[in-house]
Structure formats: C-alpha cells, structure tokens
Amino acid sequence: MTIRPIRELGDPVLRTPADEVRAFDKDLAALVRDLEETVDHPGRAGLAAPQIGVSARVFSYNVDGEIGHLVNPRIVELSEEIQDGDEGCLSIPGLWAPTVRAMEAVVEGFDVHGEPLRLSGTGLMARCLQHEVDHLDGKVFLDRLTGEARKTALRALRAR
Secondary structure (H helix, E strand, O other), X not given: OOXXXXXXXXXXXXXXXXXXXXXXXXXXXXXXXXXXXXXXXXXOOEEEHHHHOOOOOEEEEEEOXXXXXXXXXXXXXXXXXXXXXXXXXXXXXXXXXXXXXXXXXXEEEEOOOOOEXXXXXXXXXHHHHHHHHHHHOOOOHHHHOOHHHHHHHHHHHHOO
C-alpha cells in the first residue's frame, strides 16, 4: 500500500496544467493505485495527480463510500443550479471557504485501461469532479472565491 505525500500550496506543480495521459500502461496503473490508496481516508473526497507531484491528467475520488478514478477528464455538462457550501483542499490544509459550484456535473474521460468512462454526480460528487478537474488545469479552489470569502481566505493564508 502506497500513501503518497500531498503537495501544498506554493508548490509550482499545483499551478501548472497537467499533461494529458498518452500511455495506458503499468506506470499509469501504479499512479492510479497510489491515488486511490492515498484518497482512501476519512475526510478525503478527491485527489489529483499534481497533488502528489505528478503532472498527469488523472484524479481519484472517494465519495459516499465509492472510490474510483478518471484519466484525461473533461467536464461536458454543468447544471445551471448552483451550490454554495464550504470547500476545502488537501493541498491547503485547515482552510475552508464557501465556494460556488454547479449542483450537478458530468465528466468524461477514460479508466486505467483506456476504456471510455462517464461520471456524473450531484452535491458533493459534483463538487469533487469540478474541484479535481480544476487541479488538472493548474487551479485551486481559492481561484473560485470572490468578494469577502476571497478576502477572508487570503487573510487566513497570510496569517499562517
């Protein structure tokens, strides 16, 4: 079992768009296994490869007791209905802020073997899908904050 250390805000890998996966091989299988084993802990809903220092468009999720992954994901549908709950990030430990996301999301990509995969979710799963795709694009949830929520979060970061 391999639990990988989580990179924290300030590490350039978190701000760099991840590389598309081109080879569905044993290296990818090992990465997916590490992502799924690392996300398999209470309080962890998702984990993107850049968060463990790997520039690859892959993430794992752990929502409602279901653990899985998606390779080369792309968001294909977002609902107009929104949710505005607190969101946190393993790469920014201890910081939570109200973050607007679509209530429903559909993401398409591939499994570890290169087979097409479509994930859809509402609530926490939709939030997770959007959050992890953001990581693969070099973004963190703080980038989604506006107004007072952004000011409060940035003050909290500076106070660390």
